[in-house]
Amino acid sequence: MHGEYVLSRYLIASDIVSPAHHPDPSRLLFASRTGKSLLVKERIYRSLLAGEFDRIDQATLLQLRADEVLVPPTSDEFLDLLEKNQRGIRETHTLSLTLQPTANCQLGCGYCGQQHVKKNLDEDTSARIVARIMDTLRRKSYIRLAINWYGGEPILALKQIEDISGQLIEQCGPAGVHFFASMVTNGLSFKPDVYLRLQRQRVNSFQITLDGIGHIHDLMRPVKAGGGSFDIILQNLVDVTGMPEFSANRSGVTSHNPHQYQPPQPGQGCRSDRPAGRSGAGGAQCGAGFSPGGGLGRQPGRPRQPGGGGLRRAGNRLDGACDPAGF
Known part of the structure; x- marks a missing residue:
């Protein structure tokens, strides 16, 4: 050696x-x-x-x-x-890009370094983004386009996401480029109807942050209009992961939370006492893995x-x- x-x-x-x-x-x-x-x-x-x-x-x-x-x-x-x-x-044959469709957000997280303003992408800027992406795809031998929607809170610009995604999906098909997308969202507006709209735009992976449970999360991630966000986000996850579009489960368990884990049952979604997720035919995922302190390693x-x-x-x-x- x-x-x-x-x-x-x-x-x-x-x-x-x-x-x-x-x-x-x-x-x-x-x-x-x-x-x-x-x-x-x-x-x-x-x-x-x-x-x-x-x-x-x-x-x-x-x-x-x-x-x-x-x-x-x-x-x-x-x-x-x-x-x-x-x-x-x-x-590489994958062009990976992060797009921020809005500078707005409903939460007032104390550690956030962003200055939120109520401003979404306008039509001209959206068109320029699509044109530049397609030009980049043509100039190189890319076969995949991966978009990550970021914010602010991207769901507040759902119309812009649908507009840009629709154009990219329409143009990527004839160009032989596979399009897929993911999203970083605070989960506050992640309702079943919103999920279905995003799934139609091939947003099949979601990253949602919970800073602890209950009042701990609410202290860290309060709603600007007042009140906590934990219960709303958790209920959204329960509602979305209970939809028939989800068909499989993914859970994370460590030595600190085995008592919280219950084997997932057919038709069940995420529960507050079970860190679980479900991924369906559309590839969407909602999962949680808890690894506090001693679970490290x-x-x-x-x-x-x-x-x-x-x-x-x-x-x-x-x-x-x-x-x-x-x-």
Whole structure:
């Protein structure tokens, strides 16, 4: 192993995360080359820093290499990564873009850095966006277009989303480009009729934030007009995930919430006492995974990694080809 691999310079380590006086403490590592998070024993980390890779079990070494914590030696790791990224941009066939159809939002989250104004995309700007996207698709050999609707709160510009999506769907078909979309929404206006309208525009994946439960969430994400948002959002999720368009369930469970989990039953949607989701033929997903404090270090419902307990997965990676420079 010596000489075959070295410790990547793009590795970020946390302080020790185990309780004081723990006999075998751990710390978090973030391999920024791959976006992977790992929980490793302190003894493993010390061996990595010292270059004593022979003191690490083989299974853990294989995982560290796969996550690019350990990389082949190179004269300049930065230039190697730059070339890898540029090659990925040249070879990708998916154009991924984030569009903000509105600057407005109903919530007054204390940590939000945006200044909300009641302004949506006008027709001229929407037409220019569509024209530029189609021009970019024609200039390169893209076969997929992925749009992520962002805000503000994008549902407040539902008409603009339908207009732009309709034009893109109409033009992508003859061009041989597969169009699909996702949305980051606060969930306040995520009603069944809105979901159906978005599904018709191929918005099949939704990211909704709950900052804790009940009053904790309401303190963090209050409605500007007054009152909390948790009950409204949760009811919306119950209503939407109970629709017949959803057919499968996805749940996240850790050592902290097994008592909250109940096996999903046919026809049931999300419930406040069951962190669950459902994904249907349209590909839409509504899921929740709770991993507080001590659950850190393992994906919900995922067994520990082999290797003498020295390493565990601490996070998920969302893979997707993206070409921001191409736009």
